[in-house]
Amino acid sequence: VKENELKTTSLDRKLQEKLLLARRVEGDRLQLADAVLVAALDGSRPLTAVERAALEASPLTVRRLRHLAIERRAARGASNDAGWVGSAGMLRAADSGGGPDQLTTDDGCWSLHFVGRDGDWRVILQLAAGAPFAPRLMQEQPLLRVVDGHGAVVLQGRLDADGECEAAWPFASAPAVHFQQAGAAFAVAPLRP
Amino acid sequence: MRLPGTRYQEHGWEQVRKLLGQCSLQAFARIDPAPLLEPGAAPGTLPAYVDLAAEALHAAGRSARAAAPGNSYGDSVLELALTLVYELQARPGEWLAFCSALAAEHGRLGAFWHKPGGEALLRKKFNDMYAVLRDQVDSDNYQAACGRPCSANRMYAYRMLDTAYGEIARLFAGWREHAAQVGAILGRPIEAEPIEARQLRSISDCRPEWVLRWSESLERFGGSAGPLHTRSKRFASLKGNAGKIGAMLREIGEYEQLSANRDQDWLLDAGEATLWLDDYWRVLGESMEAATPGPDQILEQIEEELDRADTHERDEPARECENTDAAQAEAGLAQAVSLPPRFLELARAAQDAGSWTAHVLAGDSLPVRLAVYLKLLGAADDSYPADWLDPATGALPTMQQLAALDQMSLPTLRKRRDAALSRLAAAPRP
Numbered sequence: 001v002k003e004n005e006l007k008t009t010s011l012d013r014k015l016q017e018k019l020l021l022a023r024r025v026e027g028d029r030l031q032l033a034d035a036v037l038v039a040a041l042d043g044s045r046p047l048t049a050v051e052r053a054a055l056e057a058s059p060l061t062v063r064r065l066r067h068l069a070i071e072r073r074a075a076r077g078a079s080n081d082a083g084w085v086g087s088a089g090m091l092r093a094a095d096s097g098g099g100p101d102q103l104t105t106d107d108g109c110w111s112l113h114f115v116g117r118d119g120d121w122r123v124i125l126q127l128a129a130g131a132p133f134a135p136r137l138m139q140e141q142p143l144l145r146v147v148d149g150h151g152a153v154v155l156q157g158r159l160d161a162d163g164e165c166e167a168a169w170p171f172a173s174a175p176a177v178h179f180q181q182a183g184a185a186f187a188v189a190p191l192r193p
Numbered sequence: 194m195r196l197p198g199t200r201y202q203e204h205g206w207e208q209v210r211k212l213l214g215q216c217s218l219q220a221f222a223r224i225d226p227a228p229l230l231e232p233g234a235a236p237g238t239l240p241a242y243v244d245l246a247a248e249a250l251h252a253a254g255r256s257a258r259a260a261a262p263g264n265s266y267g268d269s270v271l272e273l274a275l276t277l278v279y280e281l282q283a284r285p286g287e288w289l290a291f292c293s294a295l296a297a298e299h300g301r302l303g304a305f306w307h308k309p310g311g312e313a314l315l316r317k318k319f320n321d322m323y324a325v326l327r328d329q330v331d332s333d334n335y336q337a338a339c340g341r342p343c344s345a346n347r348m349y350a351y352r353m354l355d356t357a358y359g360e361i362a363r364l365f366a367g368w369r370e371h372a373a374q375v376g377a378i379l380g381r382p383i384e385a386e387p388i389e390a391r392q393l394r395s396i397s398d399c400r401p402e403w404v405l406r407w408s409e410s411l412e413r414f415g416g417s418a419g420p421l422h423t424r425s426k427r428f429a430s431l432k433g434n435a436g437k438i439g440a441m442l443r444e445i446g447e448y449e450q451l452s453a454n455r456d457q458d459w460l461l462d463a464g465e466a467t468l469w470l471d472d473y474w475r476v477l478g479e480s481m482e483a484a485t486p487g488p489d490q491i492l493e494q495i496e497e498e499l500d501r502a503d504t505h506e507r508d509e510p511a512r513e514c515e516n517t518d519a520a521q522a523e524a525g526l527a528q529a530v531s532l533p534p535r536f537l538e539l540a541r542a543a544q545d546a547g548s549w550t551a552h553v554l555a556g557d558s559l560p561v562r563l564a565v566y567l568k569l570l571g572a573a574d575d576s577y578p579a580d581w582l583d584p585a586t587g588a589l590p591t592m593q594q595l596a597a598l599d600q601m602s603l604p605t606l607r608k609r610r611d612a613a614l615s616r617l618a619a620a621p622r623p
Contacts, residue, residue, distance in 0.1 A: 183576055
């Protein structure tokens with residue numbers, strides 16, 4: 001990671017969301033009809049300048065947009081397995097002792113393996129063959145990214161024919177130590193084009 | 194009662210109200226009451242109240258009352274109470290209304306909170322404030338969830354109708370003992386079990402004319418005047434309007450049925466929860482790049498009488514005002530910090546210097562930054578590095594601890610924190 005390159009961590013995003021959602025305006029009301037918001041979300045009719053200003057000035061309308069955006073994503077996810085937008089996992093309490101040589105996402109679809117020894121670790125991402133979205137991912141080979149609990153990139157790449165992706169461990173500290181310091185969590189997600 | 198998006202309309206509210214009352218009294222005991230009574234100084238007292246009440250709530254967090262579920266969506270009483278306290282901060286008008294009610298009572302009785310029974314009176318003032326606030330919050334929640342306009346007064350009207358249905362159902366079930374009243378509701382003398390009593394299974398089956406007649410006859414049957422028959426203007430637009438009452442009863446019934454099959458609205462993974470931000474910024478970006486030329490489609494303000502009939506007084510938005518309460522500052526500083534000696538150093542090392550927040554807040558001290566997180570995300574969040582947490586509590590340091598760490602008074606820390614928040618809100622995204 002370059003020194004002066006700004007990145008957005010998951011903590012940043014939470015904060016940004018809170019900033020948008022916690023705002024209140026006296027006498028606020030819905031400024032845009034659902035049809036206008038849905039068309040803007042679809043990209044079929046961008047907002048006019050005045051509508052954009054009205055949206056930005058009305059926290060309540062932003063919250064309505066949030067609701068519609070989440071509904072839209074949920075509908076897309078339900079319609080096909082292409083809706084996989086990521087899987088997350090946590091370090092288990094039992095992992096804290098000797099250190100994990102394997103971590104699994106909560107949905108059981110991905111595991112992270114660690115091989116090697118001090119100073120020379122490698123990390124392998126493995127897709128479970130039974131994952132509902134496995135056939136599509138194997139076919140489409142999207143660029144995948146694994147991040148730790150603080151949003152730092154652990155691994156980035158495409159799956160090979162065995163459904164695996166291997167890379168050098170990018171951090172100074174050993175995997176167990178690193179994950180404990182980085183929120184005890186990790187997530188796998190496709191990188192958006 | 195459940196309606197789309199609402200969180201504060203079920204039986205659990207009783208416990209939320211009690212917890213808020215209890216913790217508000219604790220907060221009040223630690224505030225100098227004098228500025229609350231002066232119209233000029235009252236707005237500046239809100240941040241201190243919010244912080245102290247939130248602290249008292251966290252301290253009560255392990256109690257059975259706080260941990261109990263406050264609604265059927267899985268929100269605990271504590272979570273609901275905390276959300277409402279933070280909401281108050283964004284709606285200073287409610288706090289000013291509370292302060293002026295306090296001042297009025299003080300004018301009559303003096304420092305009544307020290308007198309016998311005064312605590313109950315003070316608690317009632319807090320209860321009144323939160324009663325209005327919960328309906329405001331839920332009417333906003335409702336609008337965000339279903340896209341239809343709503344107001345606090347309309348929310349109150351929904352609840353009044355829900356209560357009326359409950360009463361009518363109770364009377365119908367005991368029609369033998371309440372034959373005369375049931376007769377008045379049905380509009381005919383009752384001799385045998387009325388078929389309506391068997392047919393009334395949910396609020397959707399409740400006829401609006403029953404509600405009107407129940408309200409009309411309530412005073413005759415030993416109660417006070419019915420809610421649709423008082424002098425208050427609150428429900429004036431519903432008086433005699435069976436069509437509108439019927440529509441509202443049906444809406445409650447339909448949603449009750451719908452939500453019974455789907456207890457949680459969305460369970461979002463941590464990674465998914467903020468994806469809508471991308472949609473929001475894309476919508477703004479696309480409009481910036483190629484705005485539709487028009488015409489603008491801004492919604493007209495559709496406000497029915499029911500929404501206007503808000504009996505609540507709204508004041509001007511509060512202005513930030515200087516708060517240099519030296520006593521409070523000293524109290525804050527005097528509290529032992531009791532953090533590990535290297536806390537600042539480790540916490541500084543643990544923050545992600547390349548992150549957007551760290552960049553925008555680069556000019557602020559670490560305690561000010563932690564105060565920002567404390568305010569926006571709460572004392573405990575999965576995303577916090579371990580070195581930010583007080584080992585004694587497993588949570589971020591309190592505002593008092595942070596103020597002491599930064600060698601400034603609590604009010605100053607609050608001011609710097611709020612300034613940092615404004616900068617964040619105005620900062621461009623990366």
